[in-house]
Amino acid sequence: AQSVTQPDIHITVSEGASLELRCNYSYGATPYLFWYVQSPGQGLQLLLKYFSGDTLVQGIKGFEAEFKRSQSSFNLRKPSVHWSDAAEYFCAVANTGGFKTIFGAGTRLFVKA
């Protein structure tokens, strides 16, 4: 069975600083990997996904993530954080047989001026 670990419950960064949110997964094969964002009072929105191919994937809002098979990781990055990026970020893993999707516990991002 697949599982996801997001080791950081919350992170605070200054506006304009770079960001990296960590995600580690457990799955028997190469999974499908996703990052979703949940802004305060909003629903969940897909930021980016990895299925195969180039291990560096680009998403919306200037986010990117890199799949590292050797580390079972799929960390999310952004070079310069904006105040509007304050939200909860969820990493998710899906099996390749049918997209059963399991989410991590989430990382709450705080942005300070």
Place this chain on the structure above:
Amino acid sequence: GAGVSQSPSNKVTEKGKDVELRCDPISGHTALYWYRQSLGQGLEFLIYFQGNSAPDKSGLPSDRFSAERTGGSVSTLTIQRTQQEDSAVYLCASSGDTGELFFGEGSRLTVL
């Protein structure tokens, strides 16, 4: 409709009562998911329907929880004999061939 629709948006019930939560997925989406999000918690997987296959019920926390999906479309999550620890937001999502999950606004359940 254009998106995933859930009802009711809010439900307040007394301990011991049964509740039903409804999800209307995006037309044509073969997969439907239920998750539970408690205050400050992540998304807890409950159940997953994929096409005509038997549902994956591995996340249901107890036998008080059940779900069905009729005609490959609308789904109902039923919680029997509700307990205070069942209070949470219940999120439904559907997906098609891309694997991207589209979420509804959720049903907030409060058990008094």
